[in-house]
Amino acid sequence: MKNTLILFLFLFAGNCFAQQPFVLRDDVLPDITSVNTRLFDKDGLWGYINGGADLYLEYGFEQVTVFDIKAGGIDYKADVYRMASPEAAFGIFSISRFKCQESARITPDDCLTPYQYIAAKGNFYFSISNSSGSPEAQVHLLAIAGNLLEQIENLSIEKPSLFNYEMLGPHLSGLKYISGQLGMQNGFVRWEPLFQQSKNYTAWIMPVKQDGSIFYVALVDFSDSADMETFMQKNGLTASNGLNQVVGNKIYTLFIKQNNRLVLTEGVIPESLRDYLEKF
Template identity: 35%
Template sequence: MKTTAKVLFLLLMVITLNAQVKDFPKLMEDDFSGLKITREQTFDGNSLWGYINGGADIFLEYGLNNLLLQEIEVNHNKLKIEIYRMTDPYAAFGIYSVSHYKCEEKYQSLKFSCVTQYQIQCAIGEYYISIINTNGSKDEQELSKRVFDIIISKIHSDEVTLPEVFKNSLLKQNIEQIKYFRGILGVQNGISEWYDYFDKFEGYEIFVLPTKLSGSAVNVAQIKFKSSSDAKLFLGNVGIETGDIEKITEKITNDSGRFVKMLNETTMIFVKSYSDSSEIKELIKKIL
């Protein structure tokens, strides 16, 4: 009986893994001629450590279902395709937001995408996608874009909606730099100077946009804590008394400013400026 049970368990695992692979918006060898898939493998939260040792924790912090890895070759050009299926679109956007740097261009058809000589990244629906080429040649870049187009055409999911504060015209210039965190690893990777603000909390969500107003650095964030007591403790940590809902509270010290507008008992807009000028204060109030 034990042997039969083990066989049935293994069979169920194989069926489950095959179903997961088929469910991915993956590349198929008949998608275009000359395409050869040289490796295809799936990873879940436990096995991800075997693929990206030291980097798996942040994916788990955001919420990972599984990863499909494909390595392909077309006319001696090689690509690595990583399709991370996260738990929800915000998890996918979050991991994308802390993974892209110095984008050279973006896909106009997508809200969140980043193209460089060696890599294409995007967040679309619950998927974070990364396509990496080996040499950065023109042929490899063109192949990457062709593969990318095929993969995203197979995804039909809703994209992330940003909080209303980030629709302000003063923030449009750098909106593609917005980041989303669900834990301290995200904060550490995306805005390390705020680490001490959040290392004692859990269960929060942060959208933050590093930007400039009139040439001065400003970080604009919408933060949601899991409880009103956490929100009050955070305000105390940054030197601000608990403010009334929908009213602006500010604290100016040492040539910098902190501004808060409570949206409800657990959610706030928090702005950290690195200037105490009256001009910056007025611009921040226009955002709030």
């Protein structure tokens, strides 16, 4: 392939709304034999990933650009999902990230495994995979990713400052962002029963493993006070700030904040964290 592949796919980078031609360099991989490009918008996602579409739609999906690349006898696929917000892009990334061999390789929120590289940057979620899993193919994943990511303005997502607390900071790589039932089912099954009757919420959830035990810290925003009250009522929780509440065989602690915001923990949390969450 001699010519640079200039694909006139106008992607809106982050929030800047500047149209940019999306370019895949012809030398991004050696021995490229073919590149096929497809574009699916909100209504077309069903045709592309069938039942998997619902999860993206729940987070807020706008468009996906798909590159099918053949190079050196190996199939590569790069999916660039333009989501409705940086949070939505990070949300998909956060529930997809798993057993990363390496993280923060190209951008702060990325994850490399033998068969796949995923990342969130600005409004975009990237999934680049290969059919081989070989070390060579892994290098090629990074090459494709590098080429695609460099074309997007660096609008990294701002995670809630709650999680900057020194005890929580080291666990940021496990932070998940969830905005509905499917996200909860796919990303944090543990709390699926807790949220199964809730709608119109967003939740940042962090598992914290410490000294051989584990607890969970979440920042949950409800759309209105009625939704928040319903959530507490359905789960047998009371508005007792900072006190342990035993429901079934689990211990929860609630810290009610302004604007229909809740800090919720599960498990036994250290006293210093309790103080911090109370004051937050």
